Amino acid sequence: VNALSTHAARSVAPAHIVGHPKLSDVAALAGVSIKTVSRVLNDAPNVSPDTARRVHESITLLGYRSNVIARELRGGGLSNLVGMVISDLGNPFYAGLAAGAEETISEAGLDLILATARDDGERERALINSLLERRVRGLMIVPSGSDYSYLHADRQRGFSFVFVDRPAPFLDADTVIADNEGGIRACVGWLQKQGCKRIALMADLESIWTAEQRIAGFWTAAAEAGYPRDALTVISGVHTAEEARERCTDLLMGEVDGIIAANDLIALGVGEAAQGREGIRIISFDDFPSASLLGVVTLNHDARELGRLAAETLLARFENPTYERYLTEVVPVSLRGGAS
Amino acid sequence: VNALSTHAARSVAPAHIVGHPKLSDVAALAGVSIKTVSRVLNDAPNVSPDTARRVHESITLLGYRSNVIARELRGGGLSNLVGMVISDLGNPFYAGLAAGAEETISEAGLDLILATARDDGERERALINSLLERRVRGLMIVPSGSDYSYLHADRQRGFSFVFVDRPAPFLDADTVIADNEGGIRACVGWLQKQGCKRIALMADLESIWTAEQRIAGFWTAAAEAGYPRDALTVISGVHTAEEARERCTDLLMGEVDGIIAANDLIALGVGEAAQGREGIRIISFDDFPSASLLGVVTLNHDARELGRLAAETLLARFENPTYERYLTEVVPVSLRGGAS
């Protein structure tokens, strides 16, 4: 798919030109020069009230709409668009991320342009390039790719990137991630406190950084907690709620008495599969709406909040685009509802 | 909030200029004219292989990125951006709508720019105007406003709009909506078949068109089905799952034995409140992930599908922007899993 690539729009019918009136049309109708119209539009001083009125009349009469493309070009090239690349809007976690980011971005008077990479590194790269060509003001990315060195020059040049949820391999840039290891440690701790003897982690594709981190964290935390190796199970490569439910039956057959769901989708599947089963504890890394209903305990890992934080980090970076210290914010996560 | 309005970006720090190299920089380095570079970029004929190579080298050396803003301006003004205005990304229904639309739009080689109006008519109007000023190719709107006559001129001019989920008051334009009345009739029918004697509808704010439609449909369908007026309850103004849960306790106290949730959020709240209660049937207009788990039956009202359909309608409209017949597609909804 070459979506979003430079000339991608060719695949769609040629744009029938929409006849927007321009400054000169307004000027002609009002009997003034285009500069005067421009002044009126920008409430610049030195316009006689009478002229201003005439211009305004012509504007509404013609249905004139200022052309941001032209203004931005003239103004030096940077748009007030901010790009965001996520993997999938259908996933509540990423939708929440986008919602939080959009909120903060629009409060700052900027617009968000959203694209979904579907965990496809190739597609993601095309999307990012296209966004860059559109001269967006900055970019928030939930990386799906494996090498971001191609963005080095842009970053050096003062273009602002923030990577969210996962760091960018081979690129030093601002990053906002959750404390995956700490979160998993909290999960393990909670299960242990509940008296679980044999515990399992179910995680997404290991190619996804967060999954890999959480798996690694699980081994470490479980060992530290004193669980013997043969009391531990890890099931990975689970990408949908449906798959989670299916893979879960194996666990439930076994002697596992505690399960950690590494994300919301998995928690949904595991929660459903374990409905009505006694003596099995379930905890989810991500927070999600129907968790309590399913009897699933969660961490306070909130997508919307993460999105807001990412956007704030980007806005902060705008103030100092070429400052060479890139920061990685690690958002702590703990059991929802506070301590213990 | 004047987010997305013409000069909104002023609220953020002035853009430090990101020094993107331009065509002339590449040309200078390669020792050719800018026209030649342009030719290479557009794989135009009549460029000697040797020159092409030199140009390509310069491009990568400088990290040149073509400027879409400039190209679009030159090319006549229409971008390959498609705008979408929804009420809230945090609501799974709208997120699904956006996901479906994004999929279809990006398959057509266009990009989606997403904005959220938060059910605020004022904000929505500002967003739409801003998108229009950015010369997006077309616009998909889930309307929150009460009067769209201000878009009349743009539509006449050949600008493409598609309204989704709700029609646009005072504007004749392409529209994609669900069969709200038919859906509610199916809900009532199902409850009746289950033997429910006293049924209730819980709906969103009546100011929202879909809520109002579903309420009206409820009265009609229930009457047709032979329910006496005093066997019917309507609770409206319920905007979140939390509210739905709270308002539900009243119903559960009463003799109601069948509840229709007019949307997914309400279904979630009602479903939770009714957990473990015997002898009460619940059916939801919207389909949603954990429905079966909650013991909630749903219609096959799928947001993603609706989003795809909206995008397809827009793409079709692009082919014939000034064709004066605007169509309203009413998507039928029925009990999920087929008949009866």
Place this chain on the structure above:
DNA sequence: ATGAAAGCGCTAACAC
């Protein structure tokens, strides 16, 4: 095979 000039719609600098 390559280049010079004009212009997309707008705004900034300087006239008047």
Place this chain on the structure above:
DNA sequence: GTGTTAGCGCTTTCAT
């Protein structure tokens, strides 16, 4: 208070 000129980065005539 108002108009003229130039130019943002690019593509499109039209020359050469």
